[in-house]
Amino acid sequence: MPKITFIEHNGTAHVVDAEIGASVMRAAVDNNVPGIDGDCGGECACATCHVYVEPEWEAVTGSRTESEETMLSFAAATKDNSRLSCQITVSDALDGLVVHMPDGQH
Amino acid sequence: MSAIVVVGAGHAAIQLAASLRQGGYDGEITLIEAEAGLPYQRPPLSKAYLSGQMEEKALALRPESFYAAQRVRLIEADPVVGIDRAGQVVRLGSGARVPYGHLVLATGAANRALPVPGAELPGVAGLRTLADTKALKAVLPDLRRVVVIGAGFIGLEFAAVAAERGISVTVIEAAPRPLMRGVSAVMSDHLAAVHRGWGTRLLTGTGVRAVVGDGRAEGVETSEGEVIAADLVLVAIGVVPNTRLALEAGLEVGNGIVVDGLLSTGDPLISAIGDCASFPMGGQMVRLESVQNASDQARSLADRLLGKPVPYARLPWFWSDQASLKLQIAGLSGGHDQAVLRGDPASGAFSVFCFRGERLLAVESLNRAAEHMMARRILAGEPRLTAGQAADPGFDLRSA
Ligand SMILES: Cc1cc2nc3c(=O)[nH]c(=O)nc-3n(C[C@H](O)[C@H](O)[C@H](O)COP(=O)(O)OP(=O)(O)OC[C@H]3O[C@@H](n4cnc5c(N)ncnc54)[C@H](O)[C@@H]3O)c2cc1C
Ligand code: FES
Numbered sequence: 464m465p466k467i468t469f470i471e472h473n474g475t476a477h478v479v480d481a482e483i484g485a486s487v488m489r490a491a492v493d494n495n496v497p498g499i500d501g502d503c504g505g506e507c508a509c510a511t512c513h514v515y516v517e518p519e520w521e522a523v524t525g526s527r528t529e530s531e532e533t534m535l536s537f538a539a540a541t542k543d544n545s546r547l548s549c550q551i552t553v554s555d556a557l558d559g560l561v562v563h564m565p566d567g568q569h
Numbered sequence: 570m571s572a573i574v575v576v577g578a579g580h581a582a583i584q585l586a587a588s589l590r591q592g593g594y595d596g597e598i599t600l601i602e603a604e605a606g607l608p609y610q611r612p613p614l615s616k617a618y619l620s621g622q623m624e625e626k627a628l629a630l631r632p633e634s635f636y637a638a639q640r641v642r643l644i645e646a647d648p649v650v651g652i653d654r655a656g657q658v659v660r661l662g663s664g665a666r667v668p669y670g671h672l673v674l675a676t677g678a679a680n681r682a683l684p685v686p687g688a689e690l691p692g693v694a695g696l697r698t699l700a701d702t703k704a705l706k707a708v709l710p711d712l713r714r715v716v717v718i719g720a721g722f723i724g725l726e727f728a729a730v731a732a733e734r735g736i737s738v739t740v741i742e743a744a745p746r747p748l749m750r751g752v753s754a755v756m757s758d759h760l761a762a763v764h765r766g767w768g769t770r771l772l773t774g775t776g777v778r779a780v781v782g783d784g785r786a787e788g789v790e791t792s793e794g795e796v797i798a799a800d801l802v803l804v805a806i807g808v809v810p811n812t813r814l815a816l817e818a819g820l821e822v823g824n825g826i827v828v829d830g831l832l833s834t835g836d837p838l839i840s841a842i843g844d845c846a847s848f849p850m851g852g853q854m855v856r857l858e859s860v861q862n863a864s865d866q867a868r869s870l871a872d873r874l875l876g877k878p879v880p881y882a883r884l885p886w887f888w889s890d891q892a893s894l895k896l897q898i899a900g901l902s903g904g905h906d907q908a909v910l911r912g913d914p915a916s917g918a919f920s921v922f923c924f925r926g927e928r929l930l931a932v933e934s935l936n937r938a939a940e941h942m943m944a945r946r947i948l949a950g951e952p953r954l955t956a957g958q959a960a961d962p963g964f965d966l967r968s969a
Contacts (some may be wrong), residue, residue, distance in 0.1 A: 485627075488950060491585075493631060493634070493635060494588050494637055494638070495590055495635065495638070498949070500864065502861060502864050503860065504610045504613065504860075506612075506890070508888040508897060508938070509861075509888075510942060528602040530895075530938055532939050533937075533938040533942075534937055534939070534942055535940040536942075537939050537940075537943045537946070537967075538942055539946070558583050
């Protein structure tokens with residue numbers, strides 16, 4: 464299973480095993496990583512799964528979907544490397560991925 | 570603190586367990602659930618899972634490994650049948666007894682039964698549980714005509730999935746328009762027109778006299794006396810909160826289990842959250858049926874149980890997917906006296922800003938996710954947006 468590292472705003476890191484084919488949001492929620500809520504279940508409707516992707520990973524995680532783009536353009540603390548983690552699908556290529564979390568999702 | 574026991578293992582209960590562990594709670598957590606199987610998400614039951622776009626496995630709120638890893642004990646297929654408040658113990662259907670230090674009622678709601686003759690016939694279905702949806706999915710391929718009773722969110726979502734499959738759909742609604750309690754008249758009229766455009770026959774201001782059929786449902790007789798043929802009748806006329814346990818335990822029950830701003834019942838050792846709870850918001854008692862409400866109340870209660878009590882005051886928001894329509898609502902529009910359009914409904918993407926007097930109460934966005942997000946930010950603060958600004962496409966909502 465690919466390993467993904469989630470780093471909380473306060474610096475605490477969580478390394479989890481992610482299931483291939485599921486979303487990065489699921490990997491966090493399934494492992495109870497604090498700071499990723501995923502309230503809408505991955506429907507791109509809540510923006511409570513916001514993460515920052517480390518620059519070297521952006522090529523692998525791909526670009527934002529259209530609905531993700533609109534959600535993010537108005538979410539709190541959006542940066543250039545912001546993604547909604549429910550819109551990133553886990554694959555072997557993501558093994559070692561590091562994402563950071565914003566201060567809060569609400 | 571000693572053991573936390575939760576009745577129900579739905580959205581609210583699972584979020585509570587997750588948040589308690591995230592917050593460092595180290596004691597016992599026991600969730601007691603009447604249904605069998607892994608606790609699951611309900612929204613996809615009338616959307617992606619029903620339509621076949623989502624697999625059953627993806628419905629689980631958490632994987633099986635979560636429960637062991639987070640030390641959350643799940644007792645499934647065994648309902649709580651009584652609460653002994655003096656002894657601080659709950660009784661289960663199996664006869665087992667589970668003691669509690671703090672008890673959380675997260676019992677959700679159950680479908681309102683259709684109070685007419687024939688409602689018990691086979692072929693009359695509801696949509697609340699995974700079992701309900703599985704039964705519907707099994708018959709869906711063979712259906713030619715369905716009648717949906719109730720044009721609420723679930724009725725319309727089911728109608729959208731059925732119409733997309735080429736099934737002939739009739740929706741019967743007693744109120745003068747669909748989603749009467751949920752959305753403004755402008756949004757409701759627009760949604761009605763779109764559903765009609767999909768070929769759905771939508772009868773408003775129409776009651777149901779009976780479900781007719783010989784040994785199984787074959788049609789629905791309306792208050793106008795028309796009999797509409799159906800292979801399946803879906804009853805979606807709302808829910809009633811599961812309050813029986815609370816009532817029998819002598820706790821205050823109104824339209825839901827009554828709690829204070831900290832989500833506590835009159836018994837300091839018993840709290841209630843989610844669909845079953847009636848709580849104070851904006852000077853009145855409200856009960857909401859949404860994932861947001863269940864999740865945010867769970868997080869708020871977890872904070873209190875961890876020693877950080879803050880009165881619950883999160884902004885309500887909600888979404889509903891009906892085929893190509895993505896409706897998102899921020900705030901509660903009840904009692905609005907002015908509905909301001911932003912964007913053109915004819916384009917299929919617009920928002921409705923609902924005001925009472927000068928005050929913005931809620932924003933309904935259709936296929937306008939960005940405005941929904943903006944609305945959530947504006948409403949979470951002290952909204953100063955005026956009706957004129959809301960209606961002006963040149964006005965940047967970010968400056969509100
Ligand atoms: C088909 C459908 C579609 C929906 N779509 C949306 C949507 O798009 N967006 C949205 O925000 N919301 C939606 N909702 C509403 C949302 O699912 C609910 O608001 C949410 O599930 C509430 O969570 P809860 O934990 O309070 O209750 P529930 O999820 O209902 O969980 C309560 C649990 O308690 C159990 N229980 C009850 N009594 C007992 C007892 N005595 N002993 C043991 N267990 C008991 C029940 O079996 C149930 O599993 C939808 C609901 C349905 C049914
Ligand atoms: S989980 Fe809701 S937007 Fe990602």
